Amino acid sequence: MSQAARCYVEISRSQIAANYRAARDATAPGTGIMGVVKANAYGHGAVEVARVLCAEGARWLAVSSVEEGAALRRAGIDCRILVMAGVMRWEEQALRDCRLTPVAHSLDDLRRFDEIPGDGLEPLQVHLKIDTGMNRLGTRAGAAEIAEAVLALRHVRVEGLLSHFASAADFTSEQTDAQIRAFSGMWADLEKHGVRPALMHFASTNALAYPRREAWLSLVRPGHAIYGYVSPARGHAPPPVLAVKPALSWKTRIIAVKDVPAGSKIGYGGSFVAASPMRLAVLAAGYADGVPHRLSNKGKVIAGGRFAPIVGTVSMDLTTIDITHSPQLQPGGEVTLLGQEGDVALDAQGIARTAGTISYTVLCGISARVKRFYID
Numbered sequence: 531m532s533q534a535a536r537c538y539v540e541i542s543r544s545q546i547a548a549n550y551r552a553a554r555d556a557t558a559p560g561t562g563i564m565g566v567v568k569a570n571a572y573g574h575g576a577v578e579v580a581r582v583l584c585a586e587g588a589r590w591l592a593v594s595s596v597e598e599g600a601a602l603r604r605a606g607i608d609c610r611i612l613v614m615a616g617v618m619r620w621e622e623q624a625l626r627d628c629r630l631t632p633v634a635h636s637l638d639d640l641r642r643f644d645e646i647p648g649d650g651l652e653p654l655q656v657h658l659k660i661d662t663g664m665n666r667l668g669t670r671a672g673a674a675e676i677a678e679a680v681l682a683l684r685h686v687r688v689e690g691l692l693s694h695f696a697s698a699a700d701f702t703s704e705q706t707d708a709q710i711r712a713f714s715g716m717w718a719d720l721e722k723h724g725v726r727p728a729l730m731h732f733a734s735t736n737a738l739a740y741p742r743r744e745a746w747l748s749l750v751r752p753g754h755a756i757y758g759y760v761s762p763a764r765g766h767a768p769p770p771v772l773a774v775k776p777a778l779s780w781k782t783r784i785i786a787v788k789d790v791p792a793g794s795k796i797g798y799g800g801s802f803v804a805a806s807p808m809r810l811a812v813l814a815a816g817y818a819d820g821v822p823h824r825l826s827n828k829g830k831v832i833a834g835g836r837f838a839p840i841v842g843t844v845s846m847d848l849t850t851i852d853i854t855h856s857p858q859l860q861p862g863g864e865v866t867l868l869g870q871e872g873d874v875a876l877d878a879q880g881i882a883r884t885a886g887t888i889s890y891t892v893l894c895g896i897s898a899r900v901k902r903f904y905i906d
């Protein structure tokens with residue numbers, strides 16, 4: 531398909547839905563799917579993705595910030611929304627106003643949320659994160675101390691207990707098993723102290739795809755898988771139980787085509803020198819659109835149904851490719867930065883490998899000026 535835009539992504543709603551169903555079918559029954567739509571749904575558009583997931587029956591979504599949650603509410607998204615990455619002081623009231631469910635990362639967070647003025651009737655539902663060994667967010671307090679704080683709350687109900695894996699795709703590491711032991715130990719100890727949250731969740735994409743069933747619990751929190759990706763595993767991983775496919779393809783157009791003689795230096799710094807006469811195409815996408823600068827002289831795109839190498843450095847708004855072997859290409863023609871033409875495909879993981887980064891940053895890096903189009 532082709533859109534009237536110089537640089538755009540096309541997102542398949544049906545593929546997002548299929549990926550969600552794949553996660554649901556892999557974990558059912560008993561485990562719900564909390565679709566992670568933070569960071570504008572990894573570049574896919576949070577509102578559109580949230581609508582697809584809700585239409586598929588999702589009861590929970592997860593975002594990073596109160597702002598992201600409030601934007602979903604303004605768009606009419608009605609399901610439960612978990613705010614995973616902290617609540618600023620000035621955002622506290624919006625938790626109640628927008629019916630958002632915050633994650634508390636410390637006992638002080640719990641006490642702070644307990645002070646937010648409410649209607650005096652409905653407690654604020656909060657999920658408490660336990661640091662099980664990642665040493666990022668989450669409380670490191672012991673069960674007795676946590677229980678004392680929880681039982682003293684007046685306006686907050688601790689509805690959920692969660693944690694997050696540091697190395698779930700790495701089967702050469704013991705860290706995942708240690709984290710699972712720490713979490714179930716905490717759960718058992720809290721129960722002894724009279725605290726029994728209704729929900730528990732731990733797994734994101736990797737612990738779902740390379741099944742760590744002990745960590746599936748009430749909910750799983752996939753993000754990457756919803757968008758069609760599972761990270762490669764290290765060591766002796768079990769075969770993935772999820773078959774998902776990318777939902778996004780990224781295209782741009784040729785602005786100019788030119789023939790240059792041998793010896794021509796191409797782009798800033800003259801870092802590429804043509805060894806023989808060649809035909810170039812200048813594309814309407816650069817690092818300001820999210821094309822990684824690290825693809826300079828290394829990456830490729832799909833042009834005319836075959837790979838075409840990026841030559842010279844990626845500029846802010848432009849990227850130059852070698853189309854010597856596709857002489858039919860003309861200005862105005864479309865080129866695929868990420869996606870598929872016939873049986874030639876380029877996905878975010880392939881791009882990330884070349885750029886020395888991870889697929890997450892490729893997807894999140896597709897900038898706001900790249901137009902989003904949704905197809906069924």
Ligand SMILES: *Cc1c(COP(=O)(O)O)cnc(C)c1O
Nearest residue numbers: 566614694734735751752753754
């Ligand atoms: C981003 C995030 C997820 C989703 O991770 P994926 O690897 O994309 O599935 C789950 N939980 C937390 C706390 C996160 O920050």
